[in-house]
Structure formats: C-alpha cells, structure tokens
Amino acid sequence: MQYLALDWVEQTLDRLDKIKNPPPIPLLIELRTYMRQREDKECSNFLEFFHKSSGAIAHLNQHKLQEQLKAGNALFMFDGLDEVFDPGRREDVIADIHRFTNEYPNVQVIVTSRVIGYKAQRLRDAEFKHFMLQDLEPEQIQDFINRWHSDTFTDKIDGDRKKERLQRAIDTSNSIAELAGNPLLLTMMAILNRNQELPRDRAELYNQASRVLLHQWDVERALTEDKRLDPKTIDYKDKQAMLRQVAYHMQTSEKGLAGNLISASDLERILTDYLKTIEVDKAREAARVMINQLRTRNFMLCFLGADYYAFVHRTFLEYFCAWEFVWQFKETRSLELEELKTQVFGKHWHDETWHEVLRLITGMIEPKFVGEILEYLIGQNGEAEKFSNFFLAAKCLSEVRNRTVIVNTVQKLLKRFKDLTKYDLNYYYDLFDEQTKLVQKIRTQAVEALASNYKDDADALAFLKQRATADDDSFVRYAAVEALASNYKDDADALAFLKQRATADDDSFVRYAAVEALASNYKDKADTLGWLKERATADDYAFVRRAAAEALVSNYKDDTETLAILKQRATADDNWDVRRAAVQALVSNYQDDTETLAILKQSTTADDNSFVRGAAVQAFASNYKDDPDTKAFLKQRATADDDSSVRRAAIEALASNYKDDADTLDFLKQRATADDDSSVRGAAVQAFASNYKDDPETKAFLKTRATDDSWNVRYAAVQAFASNYKDDPDTKAILKQRATADDNWDVRGAAVQAFASNYKDDPETKAFLETRATADDDWDVRGAAVQAFASNYKDDPDTKAFLKTRATDDDDLNVRGAAVQAFASNYKDDPDTKAFLITRATDDDDSSVRRAAVQAFASNYKDDPDTKAFLITRATDDDDSSVRRAAVQALGKNFPYQPELFDIYHNCAVNDPFERKENNETNPRRVALEIIIKQHPHHPQTLPLLRDRAENDPDEQVREYAQKKLAELEK
Numbered sequence: 001m002q003y004l005a006l007d008w009v010e011q012t013l014d015r016l017d018k019i020k021n022p023p024p025i026p027l028l029i030e031l032r033t034y035m036r037q038r039e040d041k042e043c044s045n046f047l048e049f050f051h052k053s054s055g056a057i058a059h060l061n062q063h064k065l066q067e068q069l070k071a072g073n074a075l076f077m078f079d080g081l082d083e084v085f086d087p088g089r090r091e092d093v094i095a096d097i098h099r100f101t102n103e104y105p106n107v108q109v110i111v112t113s114r115v116i117g118y119k120a121q122r123l124r125d126a127e128f129k130h131f132m133l134q135d136l137e138p139e140q141i142q143d144f145i146n147r148w149h150s151d152t153f154t155d156k157i158d159g160d161r162k163k164e165r166l167q168r169a170i171d172t173s174n175s176i177a178e179l180a181g182n183p184l185l186l187t188m189m190a191i192l193n194r195n196q197e198l199p200r201d202r203a204e205l206y207n208q209a210s211r212v213l214l215h216q217w218d219v220e221r222a223l224t225e226d227k228r229l230d231p232k233t234i235d236y237k238d239k240q241a242m243l244r245q246v247a248y249h250m251q252t253s254e255k256g257l258a259g260n261l262i263s264a265s266d267l268e269r270i271l272t273d274y275l276k277t278i279e280v281d282k283a284r285e286a287a288r289v290m291i292n293q294l295r296t297r298n299f300m301l302c303f304l305g306a307d308y309y310a311f312v313h314r315t316f317l318e319y320f321c322a323w324e325f326v327w328q329f330k331e332t333r334s335l336e337l338e339e340l341k342t343q344v345f346g347k348h349w350h351d352e353t354w355h356e357v358l359r360l361i362t363g364m365i366e367p368k369f370v371g372e373i374l375e376y377l378i379g380q381n382g383e384a385e386k387f388s389n390f391f392l393a394a395k396c397l398s399e400v401r402n403r404t405v406i407v408n409t410v411q412k413l414l415k416r417f418k419d420l421t422k423y424d425l426n427y428y429y430d431l432f433d434e435q436t437k438l439v440q441k442i443r444t445q446a447v448e449a450l451a452s453n454y455k456d457d458a459d460a461l462a463f464l465k466q467r468a469t470a471d472d473d474s475f476v477r478y479a480a481v482e483a484l485a486s487n488y489k490d491d492a493d494a495l496a497f498l499k500q501r502a503t504a505d506d507d508s509f510v511r512y513a514a515v516e517a518l519a520s521n522y523k524d525k526a527d528t529l530g531w532l533k534e535r536a537t538a539d540d541y542a543f544v545r546r547a548a549a550e551a552l553v554s555n556y557k558d559d560t561e562t563l564a565i566l567k568q569r570a571t572a573d574d575n576w577d578v579r580r581a582a583v584q585a586l587v588s589n590y591q592d593d594t595e596t597l598a599i600l601k602q603s604t605t606a607d608d609n610s611f612v613r614g615a616a617v618q619a620f621a622s623n624y625k626d627d628p629d630t631k632a633f634l635k636q637r638a639t640a641d642d643d644s645s646v647r648r649a650a651i652e653a654l655a656s657n658y659k660d661d662a663d664t665l666d667f668l669k670q671r672a673t674a675d676d677d678s679s680v681r682g683a684a685v686q687a688f689a690s691n692y693k694d695d696p697e698t699k700a701f702l703k704t705r706a707t708d709d710s711w712n713v714r715y716a717a718v719q720a721f722a723s724n725y726k727d728d729p730d731t732k733a734i735l736k737q738r739a740t741a742d743d744n745w746d747v748r749g750a751a752v753q754a755f756a757s758n759y760k761d762d763p764e765t766k767a768f769l770e771t772r773a774t775a776d777d778d779w780d781v782r783g784a785a786v787q788a789f790a791s792n793y794k795d796d797p798d799t800k801a802f803l804k805t806r807a808t809d810d811d812d813l814n815v816r817g818a819a820v821q822a823f824a825s826n827y828k829d830d831p832d833t834k835a836f837l838i839t840r841a842t843d844d845d846d847s848s849v850r851r852a853a854v855q856a857f858a859s860n861y862k863d864d865p866d867t868k869a870f871l872i873t874r875a876t877d878d879d880d881s882s883v884r885r886a887a888v889q890a891l892g893k894n895f896p897y898q899p900e901l902f903d904i905y906h907n908c909a910v911n912d913p914f915e916r917k918e919n920n921e922t923n924p925r926r927v928a929l930e931i932i933i934k935q936h937p938h939h940p941q942t943l944p945l946l947r948d949r950a951e952n953d954p955d956e957q958v959r960e961y962a963q964k965k966l967a968e969l970e971k
Contacts, residue, residue, distance in 0.1 A: 080113070210320075215236035247324060682710075
C-alpha cells in the first residue's frame with residue numbers, strides 16, 4: 001500500500017502541469033497506528049489523525065481535507081485491518097470506516113486485511129466489494145524472471161544460464177514452486193540463485209534468504225559496517241539468533257503469533273541480553289545500533305511509531321519463530337519431543353494463524369520425528385475444528401522429503417483423506433444452510449489435500465478419478481477435476497479424462513471446471529486449441545460453450561480465429577449467458593477492434609434478453625466513456641429500453657460516469673419522476689442522492705420524493721436521507737413521519753431501522769421503537785422494531801420485560817418468534833430464560849413460535865440435564881410436524897450415538913403422523929431415519945426398519961430415500 005501511494009504521487013507530480021483534472025489525492029492510514037493514536041486520545045477520527053496525530057506521515061489541515069473529501073477528490077487506503085488485534089477495537093475501527101464512507105460517499109476507499117481471522121460481513125454490509133490478492137501466475141513469474149535477469153546480468157550467457165537454473169528449480173520442486181508466487185520470495189530466490197543452486201526445502205530457503213538480508217545485501221551494496229559494532233563479533237548468525245528470540249517473544253506474548261508487534265523496550269532488552277552472552281562491550285548501546293541496522297539496512301524490522309516495531313514481512317516472523325522451537329528441540333535440548341507434540345502442536349493445531357509456523361518446524365527436523373507429530377495430529381478429535389488437525393498434517397507432510405521412513409503414517413493419512421471426501425454430519429440438516437457449506441468445504445479440502453500430497457501414488461490417482469466421475473456431490477467432482485488437472489498433468493490419460501468430464505458430467509459447473517482446467521494446464525498441447533474452438537461453437541451445453549470461449553480469450557487471445565468466434569457467440573449464440581460473457585470478453589480484450597463498438601451497440605439495443613442488454617450498457621459506459629456518442633446513447637437506453645432493469649443500469653452508468661456533466665442532474669431528476677416503472681424512479685433517486693449530496697436542491701428534492709405515490713421511490717428517498725443527512729435537523733422528523741404515516745409497510749420498516757441505527761443515543765428513540773413495536777398494524781414493521789430494540793437496548797432494565805411481553809402478547813407469530821429469538825440470544829444466562837423458552841415451546845398456539853423456542857432451547861442449553869427429556873417430549877407430543885422435526889433434529893445433533901435414543905428415532909420413523917401437503921416440507925420420519933442410518937447403522941433393527949420404510953412408508957420421498965440407503969448398506 002505504501003508503494004501504491006508513493007507511485008501514485010510520483011506519477012501525478014511528474015504530469016501535474018499537463019493534467020486538466022488532477023486525480024484523487026492518495027491518503028494512507030496504517031490502522032494499527034491509527035488505533036493507538038485514537039486510544040491515546042490524540043485523535044477521534046481519520047481527519048483529526050491527519051490534522052494533528054503524531055502517527056501521521058504528514059499533517060493536513062482537516063478543514064481543507066474535508067473540502068477535498070466532500071468533492072470526492074481523494075483515495076483513502078486503510079491498511080492492515082487484521083493488525084488491529086483486539087476484536088472489540090477491530091469492530092470500532094470498522095465502525096469508523098463505515099461512518100467515514102457514509103459521510104463521504106464519493107471518496108474511493110480501499111481496506112486491506114489478511115484472510116486469516118477476517119470476517120467479511122461488516123464491510124459487506126457497508127457495500128464494500130471483496131477481492132483476494134492472488135499469487136503471481138506462472139506467466140507473471142516467467143516474466144519477472146526474464147526481466148530480472150536481463151536487467152541484472154551484463155554477461156548475457158551467464159544471465160541465461162542462471163535464469164534457466166532458477167526456472168528449473170521452480171519447475172522441479174513443489175516447495176520452491178509454492179513460494180515463487182510471492183514477489184518478495186521470488187526476488188530472494190533470484191538473488192540466491194546468482195551464486196548457488198537453490199535449496200529444495202522451504203525452511204532452508206528462508207534461512208538463506210535471511211542471510212541475504214542480514215549480511216549479503218550489505219556487501220553487495222558496499223555498505224560499511226557501523227563503526228560502533230565489531231563485525232567480527234556480531235555476524236549474520238548472531239542477527240539470526242537475536243531475531244529468533246524476538247519472534248519467540250512475540251509468539252509467547254498475550255497477542256500470540258497474530259501480534260506482529262513488539263515494544264521498543266522489549267526489543268532492546270532481548271538484543272541486549274543476547275549481546276551480553278557473546279561478551280559484547282556496551283551491550284545496550286550496541287543493541288540500539290543493531291535495532292537501527294535491522295530497520296534501515298537489513299530490512300527485517302520496521303518502526304511502527306509510538307515505540308513499537310514489527311517484522312517487515314510476516315514470512316520472517318513465522319520462520320524465525322519456528323526456528324527458535326527447533327533450536328530448543330535440537331540444539332539446547334530444552335524442548336523434548338513429547339513437549340513439541342503436546343505443548344507446541346497440541347496447543348496450536350486448531351489455530352490457523354499458527355499453521356505456517358508448525359509446518360516450518362516439520363521442515364527443519366528429521367522425518368522420524370515428523371512421523372510422530374503426524375501420528376499425534378491424526379489421533380486428535382478435530383471434527384469440532386473442521387478437521388484442521390488433518391489439514392495441518394497434510395501441510396506438514398508436504399515438508400517431508402524422505403517419506404519412506406514414515407510410510408505407514410503416510411498411508412494412514414491417505415485413508416483419512418479418502419474418508420473425508422465422503423464426510424457428512426451425523427444428523428439431518430437442510431440443504432443450502434450453513435451445515436451444507438461446511439460439509440462441502442471439508443470434502444473439497446480433503447480432495448485438494450489428497451491430490452497435492454500423493455501425486456506419485458497410483459492408488460490416489462485412481463481414487464480421484466473415481467471421485468471425479470461417481471461422487472454424488474457435484475462439489476466433490478468439481479474439486480477432483482481441478483485437482484487432477486493441477487497435480488497429475490503428466491498422467492497419460494488426464495487430458496482425455498478432462499475432455500470426457502467437460503461434456504459428460506450432468507452438472508454444468510463440473511463441466512465448466514473441466515474446460516477451464518483443460519485450457520489452463522494443456523495450453524501447449526497440439527489439439528487443445530482446436531478442441532476449445534469446437535466446444536465454444538458446437539457443444540450442446542451453454543456452460544461449456546461459455547467456458548471454452550472464455551478460455552480461448554485467456555489463453556489464445558492472439559489466435560486469428562478467437563476474435564471471430566467471440567463475435568459470433570456475442571450475436572448468434574442461442575443462450576443469453578454465453579452472449580453476455582462473449583460481449584464482456586470482447587469489450588475487455590478487443591476494445592479497439594473496429595467491429596467491437598458496433599456489436600456492443602447491437603447487443604445493447606437488439607438483444608432479446610434484458611441481462612445481455614444490461615451487461616452491454618455497463619460495458620459501453622465503462623469502456624467508451626470518452627466516446628462523443630456514449631452519453632446520448634445511455635440516455636436513450638435509460639428512456640427507451642422496454643425493460644426496467646436495463647433502464648436502471650443506464651441511469652446508474654450515467655450517474656457514475658457523467659456526474660460533472662451539466663445536464664446529468666436534470667436528467668436524473670426527470671427519470672426520478674417520469675419513468676413509468678417505480679423501481680427505475682427509485683434507482684434515479686438513489687443515484688441523485690449519492691452523487692449530488694451537496695447540491696442545494698438535493699435535500700428538497702428527496703423530501704418531495706419521500707411522499708411519492710410509489711413505495712419504491714419513497715423507500716429509496718428514506719434510505720438516501722438516512723445515509724446522507726444523518727446530522728441534518730430535518731432528517732429525524734422525516735424518518736419518524738415515514739415510520740408512522742407511510743401506507744407501505746416496507747417503507748415504514750426501512751424508516752424504523754434507519755431511525756434506530758442513526759439515533760440510538762437519542763432520548764426519544766427507545767420510546768419511539770417501543771411504540772412502533774406495539775402500534776404498527778404490520779407484523780414486519782413491529783418485528784423490525786423489536787429486533788432494533790433488542791439490539792440497541794440489551795442492557796436496559798426494561799428490555800427483558802418488553803421482549804417477554806412481545807413474545808406472548810403480539811397477535812402475529814413472526815413478531816412473537818422474533819422476540820423469542822432475541823430473548824434467547826441476549827439473556828441466555830438469565831435464570832428466567834430457560835423456563836420462559838419451555839413455556840413458549842409448549843404453550844404458544846403457533847407452531848413456528850414453538851419451533852423457534854425449541855431450537856433456541858436446544859442451542860443454549862445443550863449441557864443442561866433437562867434438555868434431552870424436554871426434546872424427547874416435544875419430538876413425540878407436539879401436534880405440529882415442524883416442531884417434532886426440529887426436536888428430533890436437535891436430539892440427533894446434540895446427543896449423538898446415544899443408544900437410549902434409538903427407540904425414540906425408531907418410533908418417529910415408523911409412527912410420526914406427518915402427511916405431505918407441499919413438496920418442500922420435511923418429513924420427521926425422514927429426519928429420524930437419517931439419524932438412525934448415520935448414528936446406528938449396525939443396530940439389529942436398522943436394516944429391517946429400512947426395508948419396511950422402503951416398501952411401506954406412505955410418503956414417496958421417504959420410500960425413495962430408504963431404498964437408496966438400503967442399497968448402500970447391503971452392498
């Protein structure tokens with residue numbers, strides 16, 4: 001981010017006298033620094049941080065800065081959200097960012113964070129788009145290697161020889177190839193490769209890379225050692241030893257490994273103590289010099305401000321931390337193998353932030369010891385931790401070069417991964433919920449771990465092919481196809497197998513994956529290009545045609561026929577999704593082709609599918625903004641297209657790209673009142689408010705729209721007021737009026753939520769929400785008020801009683817259900833909650849409220865001695881099938897493998913009186929039957945029960961399920 005900001009400024013300064021409209025000002029905030037300054041009361045918001053905080057790179061007048069922000073003339077870069085370690089403070093900084101984006105909606109904002117521990121929802125709610133920073137692609141790695149050697153070597157023959165050696169190391173070593181995608185490590189490899197063959201394992205590569213930073217770069221750059229240090233006394237090995245201890249201190253601190261942070265005093269003390277052991281005179285003074293060297297010359301540490309330091313790159317923190325454990329294990333013998341297993345791996349295998357350290361440890365010790373660690377990990381019960389013990393074991397196994405020493409362990413782990421590809425939860429769960437996602441994630445991770453660790457195993461290859469063709473789960477087939485292409489590229493049958501999967505699989509996403517995998521991994525095969533051309537035009541499946549067309553553009557952009565195929569697909573394909581993808585690919589890759597603009601215009605006006613026209617409108621606006629005809633063309637689409645979604649897309653494109661045009665404002669106003677579709681008028685209102693917040697007419701216009709005859713428009717106006725004019729004295733009154741007087745429940749609900757969010761601390765808000773929760777004649781509005789009340793006033797002494805009343809007295813089941821859930825969530829530890837939930841689960845006259853109470857009871861009181869008996873009663877006595885089903889499901893989930901429950905499930909599977917009325921209803925008999933099969937497959941009554949249900953159950957869906965499972969068990 002620092003480089004991005006600096007590069008942006010330098011490029012702008014070089015052209016400043018030639019730029020008519022200067023680009024936005026890049027402003028970088030390192031969030032860990034901001035939060036420290038905020039806690040020290042140096043600032044309370046981002047503008048004050050730049051204005052007066054000691055942590056800011058340069059001070060900027062906050063009033064002048066605010067002018068730039070209101071004009072949208074800034075790019076704000078918030079760096080390192082993950083480095084705000086305390087979860088509560090991280091929530092605070094996210095709230096600050098959210099508030100900032102609401103206050104300055106025209107400012108572009110980037111937030112960076114590592115993936116581990118990152119929770120996306122809060123920023124997703126603030127309408128941030130999420131992107132993953134990818135490793136370098138093979139083509140980018142190759143380009144870097146070519147250019148680096150060309151720029152570095154004056155002797156071309158020597159440069160070519162070293163370049164070939166580096167490329168060979170990447171091609172032949174999985175460990176080296178894995179690291180080459182990291183730009184810093186690729187640079188380190190290139191430097192090391194100048195004078196030696198690269199080491200084949202990661203730990204040794206890190207070791208030598210650290211040597212380059214700590215010593216060799218000084219020599220190469222002809223830097224003279226600090227006169228206060230004796231280079232004969234303090235060499236790079238001493239620096240490595242000190243950094244091991246620094247990393248170890250960070251790791252054992254309160255923040256743990258997540259906290260790449262050390263105070264100046266602790267850093268100085270660690271270095272001083274070490275220097276004393278090697279008898280350096282004036283050790284404290286030498287330590288201070290060493291800190292400066294590690295920062296300014298060795299580029300290992302960086303100063304964060306406020307007397308804190310960190311490793312410049314997290315890779316080295318993890319490496320030195322791992323090395324310190326290995327040093328204690330191998331050199332000082334202060335760490336025994338049993339302690340390494342139980343105190344290091346046993347304590348941290350469930351924490352993903354530790355996996356890289358633990359993996360590096362296994363790369364630095366003998367395979368026989370790694371085998372014992374793997375056996376330890378395999379023996380852990382990791383189901384509650386999503387089997388991270390197995391997936392860590394896979395990472396550790398990849399570090400072992402001589403597997404013959406631990407062959408039995410290797411095969412045992414292979415069996416575990418095979419089993420995990422078929423993993424399922426031991427109770428019934430609904431499709432498309434979080435449990436489904438969890439099961440799919442574990443299965444696909446198992447496929448990937450198996451493929452990457454057993455590339456030379458014929459049995460593993462055969463197993464993956466079988467999973468890619470016969471697995472019931474399309475996600476597993478998808479993962480197996482990708483894994484086969486990536487890891488078994490040289491297998492003689494792989495290419496033919498992928499071609500077969502690309503056309504024969506009955507799931508479109510699997511076929512799509514096969515085409516992509518084939519194109520990426522067999523680009524240089526003689527017949528791949530021809531095969532893709534044929535699939536892009538002649539395949540019966542639209543998904544295959546689309547994947548083939550996109551693969552042609554990605555891999556064969558310069559082939560003479562690729563452009564022609566795209567043009568033909570964009571206009572003639574009989575599937576709208578293929579046409580849309582082709583249009584987008586055309587504009588992205590062949591914008592300057594003479595026919596592209598004409599095809600785009602044709603797609604925008606003549607395509608019979610609104611999705612294609614909408615995509616073409618967006619592509620037109622993005623790529624031909626400076627074309628003199630574009631604005632008029634967008635206006636025409638915004639008024640003449642007969643589909644409202646296309647008109648909306650055109651309106652949004654106009655507002656985004658022609659905000660400063662003289663007549664855009666009037667055009668949006670006109671569309672906000674004249675379009676005959678209320679959703680288009682609403683989109684125009686939103687675009688108007690977002691882009692012209694500071695226009696003197698905007699507020700008055702929104703007030704008028706807040707009383708429009710269409711609820712869509714009023715809804716948009718309410719949201720725009722709440723987002724853009726929170727501090728305006730009229731906004732509260734407008735929201736209040738809409739929340740009470742609007743004749744549409746959706747508008748009233750939006751106003752209630754906006755009122756609660758923006759005026760939580762207002763003395764009137766609590767009473768207002770209480771009134772809306774009881775007086776509104778629509779259950780949805782009352783429910784929204786109840787939820788807002790519970791969220792904002794959890795600690796208020798009146799809230800518990802209020803929720804109880806709503807859970808019993810409201811005449812709508814949805815409101816009562818919402819109140820029950822809020823009560824259970826917020827007052828789990830309250831002595832009254834358990835009894836209250838039992839009452840609601842038995843006495844409420846609506847089944848959905850009883851079901852909500854049963855589920856809340858099961859979730860919150862799993863370990864309570866009364867819970868099992870209560871669930872059994874609900875599973876048998878409730879007169880509604882959905883409540884009985886929820887109770888049976890909760891029993892299976894929370895009390896698995898308990899023999900005494902078999903009779904309960906058996907009775908339900910045979911005698912539950914459910915009768916199907918809707919196709920998507922879940923039969924309690926089906927739920928009970930699934931639990932029996934998963935938890936009691938060997939019970940003597942299981943097979944007879946299945947046979948009976950397969951033949952006699954009155955529900956066809958249960959009979960089909962029983963028949964399928966019976967066939968599996970009788971194999």
